[in-house]
Amino acid sequence: MAMENLKHFLAALSAAGAAGFVAIIFVLRWVLHFKEGLAWDGGLAEFNWHPVLIVTGFIFLQGIAIIVYRLPWTWQCSKLMMKFIHAGLNLAAFIFAVISMVAVFDFHNAAKIPNMYSLHSWLGLTAVILYGLQLVLGVGLYLIPVAPVSWRAAFMPIHVYSGLFLFTSVIAVALMGITEKLIFGLSNPKYKDSPPEAIFVNVLGVLLVVFGALILWIATRTSWKRPADQILHSLHTNRGGEDNSKVGPALSELGDGANAEPDGDVRKRTSKSES
Ligand code: HEM
Ligand code: HEM
Structure with a gap:
């Protein structure tokens, strides 16, 4: 990656990391300071695991999972390892989401609140189920070598699109959940009276949107893509060594070349056998 390009990447990555980290601090402070804390007792403290696990797992971990191929210092690792x-x-994010579902259903059942009445719950459960499907298809297509190479290539644009669509939907569903909780949970003063908790949690919602926007930006830049493995191999061979430290300079040369979008070009030529 060319130097200027790398600087932009690092700026976007740090901003995303900071927004995600602060969002996690905010959700923890919300439930621990403004709310009933965390417990597994069928009460409101059990409900509180729902937002905490969603923000830390389903949103933050999923965001990191999506951009992990983009980290330049992992380009010397094998594609299989990545x-x-x-x-x-992604599996960890899914497990967090499932536990957060258990917490909210358990709380509803203990408090005799009906299940699955809200739009938030319909879209939320759908997102978790589709995310599970995406995970299974991802393993079947790209991890265990059963699918023909032509299928891998054919499904890649769908995998990327549905991954980004799910990530965006999860953030939208979380914003609905946050709004519901503020409306249900605040009385005297109410949400409309803007007590400190309302302002604080509105900011949490804004942070989730900023985190999402930055992850989507990083994941859609062609010039920040991981170069195809074949290119790395040929660069090694051309330079006559197996030393991984050669990858760095060789890649930056690629990036400095005449082609404005070297990685995009590389992918076009090799994507069939690469994904
Ligand atoms: C309830 C999913 C994020 C607040 C529910 C229910 C589901 C769900 C399936 C229904 C439980 C039942 O019917 O027993 C999700 C998903 C999320 C998410 C997939 C991730 C994007 C959040 C967040 C909050 C939240 C961040 C913030 C506090 C609520 C509230 C309820 C609830 C207040 C109870 C009312 C209702 O059923 O709509 N959620 N949720 N949710 N969730 Fe979420
Ligand atoms: C790429 C999402 C599971 C293999 C991607 C991308 C997204 C994504 C958004 C594009 C990233 C980029 O362009 O940098 C997801 C989600 C998953 C999931 C949300 C789980 C629910 C899996 C699994 C595998 C897998 C289980 C199996 C190994 C791949 C591969 C790429 C990819 C090979 C292409 C990387 C590249 O362009 O170099 N995924 N994915 N994914 N994913 Fe997944």
């Missing part, structure tokens, strides 16, 4: 990391982080 697939395990991408799949593992």
Whole structure:
């Protein structure tokens, strides 16, 4: 990656990391300071696991999983290793989401609140189910070598689109959940009276939007893509060594070349066998 390009990447990455980190601090302070804290007792403290696990797992971890191929210092790792990391982080995000579902259903059942009445719950459960499907298809297509290479290539644009669509939907569903909770939970003063908790949690919502916007930006820049493995191999061979430290300079040369979008070009030529 050319130097200027790398600087822009690092700026976007740090901003995303900071927004995500502060969002996690905010959701923890919300439930621990303004709300009933965390417990597994069928009460409101059990409900509180719902937003905490969603923000830390389903949003933050998923965001990191999506951009993990884009980190330049991982480009010397094998593609297989990066697939395990991408799949593992997505699996962790899924597990967090499932536990957060258990917490809210358990709370509803204990408090005799009806299940699945809200638009938030319909879209939320759908997102979790589709995310599970995306995970299974991802493993089947790209991790275990059963699918023909032509299928891998054909499904990649769908995988990327549905991954980004799910990530965006999850953030939208979380914003609905936050709004519901503020309307239900605040009385005397009410949400419309803007008590400190309302302002604080509105800011949490804004942070989630900023985090989402930055992850989507990073994941859609062609010039920040991981170069295809074949190119790395040929660069090694051309330079006559297996030393990984050669990858860095070789890649930056690629980036400095005449082609304005070297990685995009590289992918076009090799994407069939690469994904
Ligand atoms: C309830 C999913 C994020 C607040 C529910 C229910 C589901 C769900 C399926 C229904 C539980 C039942 O019917 O027993 C999700 C998903 C989220 C998410 C997939 C991730 C994007 C959030 C966040 C909050 C929140 C961040 C913020 C506090 C609520 C509230 C309820 C609820 C207040 C109870 C009222 C209702 O059923 O709509 N959520 N949720 N949710 N969720 Fe979420
Ligand atoms: C790429 C999402 C599971 C393999 C991507 C991208 C997204 C995404 C958004 C585009 C990233 C980029 O362009 O930099 C997801 C989601 C998953 C999931 C939300 C889980 C619900 C999996 C699994 C595998 C996998 C289990 C199996 C190894 C890949 C591969 C790429 C990819 C090979 C292409 C990387 C590249 O362009 O170099 N995924 N993914 N994904 N994903 Fe997934």
